Amino acid sequence: MIDKIKNFYTQHKTLVILGLIVMALILPLLIQKSSIMSIIVKMLFYVILASSLNIINGYSGQFNIGHAGFVLIGSYTLAILAQLNISVWILYPLAGVVTAILGLLIALPTLRLRGIYLALVTLGFSEILRLVALNWTSLTGGPMGIKGIPSPWLFGLQSTKPHIYYYIVLAFVIICLFTSYRVINSKVGRAWMSIREDDHAAMSLGVDIKKYKAINFMFGAFWAGVGGALMAPFYKFIDSTMFSLDEGFNILSMVIIGGQGTLIGPVVGSVVVNSITEIFRFADEARLLVYAILIISMMWIRPQGLAGTSKSVIANRGIGSKKTNIFTRIFDKKGVK
């Protein structure tokens, strides 16, 4: 079934995309309830967050599991600078730039690391950032967080309501997917994918692995920062608990379930995982079990995710795969022969 949808999509690409955009534009007119609209806005946040993680994990094959750290930087950058009366419109991209620079700082010492080692570093880094946010009270409000984050004005309307804020987030979602699409289909994207598929071959073709991994980290971090910045005015309040490791895993689960290495994967992942979160909200913590089952069965049956590409080493990394299994793949230190 999934392949049928994919075939239809490849044949009628522009039509499908235009249709989706039109549907997205009229969606708020069809939905009255603010609570439902809020959930949809939340899904859009996660489309950006999961897409930005997919740039890193899905396209260059790195293994970042501390994505919440980048989101945190974006959120706090906006929340802190908004107190200085800088326009929120400027702060969205600025938060992205700040996060990208931070992404570079983290990337530089870790570029030699692969697989599980990089994963551990990103995990630790994410946790350090959370602790800093928790303890640097004068800057971040510490455990009290930052309150009263202003939302921007849109056509003379204060965009606090989900029905209006939706359009701001949607615009960023479209720009995020559009720029990602263009970068993926260029020298830069090809270099990322060559590193993911076979880094020794990539080197032998003159691909500067460190440089392209760094660019990749920066681009992913930029959009994670923008995503984080978008969340702050919507919730009006942020504190360090919103950026725990669980949050990082939440984003990661969307990428894995939706599918790595395709643009549409994280969109699907965000919708599916957020729907599960809402449906199983009554079950509280027990819903984590649902994710766990979903992720494990995904790795088994369809390691590339619901909408992920089968044309990738990722698709052959599953637990049940005959070629390799995920553990050997993660610990893999391939030599040249």
Place this chain on the structure above:
Amino acid sequence: MMSVLLQSKNISKHYGGIKAVQNVDMQVEKGEIYGIIGPNGAGKTSFFNVCTGNLQPNGGEIWFDGKKITGMRPAQIATLGMARTFQNIQLFNFMTVLENIKIGFHIHEKTNIFDAIVHNKRYKTDEKMNHEKGVALLEKLGLSEHAETLAGNLAYGVQRRVEIARALALDPKILLLDEPAAGMNPIETQNLSDFIKQLRNDGYTIIVIEHDMKFVMNLCDRILVLNFGQKICEGNPEHVKNDKLVNEAYFGKGTTF
């Protein structure tokens, strides 16, 4: 007039206690086809990987086109004009043949991330260039019919040709081929041999590692013979064929009944 393009000076490579390459000197002239032969485990691939920067030597220096390249990273050396193929074929298996070739043009493309986003002239020039040149290159190697096939789905012999095409996309000064005829049938091998000669006529310098004696003897101008990591002979095919040490290495000392 001959000039040295690639030179190794006293190269050694050890893996722990294993001395895979020991004090090997080599001079490859511009425009020649240079063969490297030797029994299994003689150190041919290790020596190759030292030349390309994939391995750092324990001693000695590599000079390429007038520059000392020991210590440089493989990508940097590739940019200087050295392209290679791998003994165990390292194609991007889940990409099409054409996509593989396009990555081969990487060092000739100038697009940065911002060019890609705005689709400016630089981006368009690059995309046009790598598509047109990619298609032409596939045609030249008789691979056009496979352009849209995933590289991993091709027969072994065809994969080897794709890997050579990808290396040629770099437009290198020197091409290093590690057992390019392995997995090829006799006809493919003959075609490959003709093709390599053609490349030489086009101005490329080529180093080729090969087990197939007939292939090497017919193709190469000069041959280096390695055994247990040491250079035991160097010279033209005739010289190598009649060398006592080479015959011992390949067929054993004396005869046993």
